[in-house]
Amino acid sequence: MSSETWKCLWNIARRETYRIATKPMYLFCIIIAPIFSFVFFSTLMSKGLPTDMPAGVVDLDNTATTRNIIRNLDAFQHIDIVTRYSSVTEAREAMQRGEIYSFYYIPKGTTEEALASRQPKVSFYINYSYLIAGSLLYKDERTMSELASAAIGQATLLAKGATEEQAMAFLQPVVIETHALNNPWLNYSVYLCNTLFPGILMLLIFLTTIYTLGTELKENTAKEWMQMANNSIVTALSGKLFPQTIVFFVIAVFYNIYLYGYLHYPCNSGIFPMLMAGLLLVVSSQAFGIFLFGLFGNFRLALSAASLWGVISFSISGFTYPVMAMHPLLQGACVLFPLRHYFLIYVNQALNGYPIIYAWQSIVALLLFTLLPFFVLKKLRTAMLHFVYLP
């Protein structure tokens, strides 16, 4: 590269830095919005796993045994028995008011029937309109019901002269030991923040990249900008976007340090691969932004498409609802979203600490995204030199 090109690059980068520093919109999109989101999500889910979720009880039996069951239920990690209701209708209404997520129903005569070996039936009602709360409560209430049954069985066995060990072996011959690999606390914040942060950053990079290109057209400065680059679109783009790459990479480094250094979320690969993944995310998102702008050639349409892509990413990348459960069409479409690949790299690296070779497809995919602008360079050049802004 000739020294002149370097000079052009330097001048454009300087001009761009000045633009970034003087326009409040950049301040908002590059600094305020990402940092706000990082702080927001991590403090919102600071509990990790929700505990003490409000639940109710309808105890029509009201004996020492049932009261004991309820006390034990209350002692579970996720359950907080807030109210006792006198009927199922009352409890259901409380659920519709959103006061409780679930209630445990013990019909009249339960204790008596249990003692007389007539097999009474208890039930628990769970509101799955709140899926996370519902699932957690289900787990605890089901365990409690098993335990209640076992307690009676144990009492019978002990009375017959069995030792405690024998009794347990009889009541629960097969035990399942669960190992939640690399997130043994079932921390939802670990599970969500690691993909939400880059997702938000990616969305903002899409928008900012398109915004920088679009404002050149809109403010009629595109020609001046192209002249600074001797009408070479490659020089113009690299000089313009390089300062942003640096700033966004700093933000990516920031969230990595925040997640793995400050919050101590699992990072079994060491932080370096995640920083590289962050860099890859920044560059591929910028490239995708350029591509969208080139493709549509219209500022507003490109922004709308970027928003669509960025927001859909959160759902289609499969970190909440797995890709394997989606329609086959969407399983194919999900490779078109950079966040999907970043998510897979994160799972491979930070979460599980596997050798990077197992994630090669995702890395290649992100690298392919960075090549996208080459398809639209010519169109972009024409646009910047000859087009006028269309609202």
Place this chain on the structure above:
Amino acid sequence: MNNKPFRHIIRQGLTGLIHICAHELKQVFKDQGVLIFFLLVPLAYPLIYAFIYTNEVVRNVPAAVVDMSNSSQSREFLRLVDASADVKIQSHCADMEEAKTLLKESKVYGIIYIPADFSKNLATGKQATISLYCDMSGMLYYKSLLLASTNASLTVNEKIQIERAGNTTERQDEITTAPIEYEDISLFNPQDGFASFLIPAVLILIIQQTLLLGIGMSAGTAREKNRFRDLIPLSRHYQGTLRVVMGKSSAYLLIYLIVAVYILCLVPHFFSLVQIARPWTLIAFVFPYLLSCIFFAMTCSVFIHHREACLMIYVFTSVPLLFISGISWPGAAIPEFWKIFSYLFPSTFGINGFVRINSMGATLNEVLPEYHALWLQTGVYFITTCLVYRYQVTLSRRHALERLHIFRLRMLAAKKQRKQTT
């Protein structure tokens, strides 16, 4: 001015209001950008989302098995796991290393390990353990694996208990295995599905976000077209703040009454989501929601100075707003500070109320706090809209007066010059 009869003012106001309303409607339908937010996004977005989550639940999560015991009991356990809807046994591995490789290649999301002493322990009347290793990249994998293996173990346990108890009748067997029976009942989302849980919240959020975007964009456009970059044009009809606010908001309301019917009634119907709302409750609830969203969006629109700025500012907020509403993250676990922060947005109350009305069959009585909050927001944001528009009206008047002043000065100067020359 003040001597005009009251009736005249009212009549003038109403004409202005209707003029502004019609003008705004015309503007919306002329502007492709705004039209995308008001019509295309509300039409297409719910469909995309519902399509993503349409399968509701995860089925057949692939798992690897390391069966060191290889006994009839262990095989029975595995058969039961495989038979469940949640888990599919993808491969039988010779040892843990092989299974781990499959896990690394993401071919399986869990390993079921049955130790060599499994059947020996069972035969000697000791507790036998089965280890389950779950990949934690998705909570739903973990949930499926845990559920399937727990259910299988309960079934196996029951059989073993019956064998050991040596009862004479079947009824006795039942009582030995379960002295107390239990039953779990899923209310309001019978298949524990993802779509029925998330889509109602997304639908309500789409209404607020598209209003923010659309109103923001039309405000940005109005400013860009205006000679002084003001929000309000200087025209006879745009004299009173009240008629500007009412005129514009009624235009948006007209559009969104139709959009809301589509989003809140037809979309859940297309994808057969839970929909047990009482029509009048729904109408009574959605009306203040639309109003509060419109006034909220109009208040926020004063921050939008360019056409495209609305996208830059509003789009990313959708994700935090969905989380703060108390649907995806349980409301009981939201810190107090964020809870109070969430009261600023109509979507918080809208989502909570709508989910309860639509999915849980609540009546207006059960969502009274949300209903009142929405009316309160409508009132507050109406006042703030009036205040900011009032400010904008005076601003545009001042700009016009300044302009007039400059014009006059110029005229005077020109006259003087002419005099001097003559």
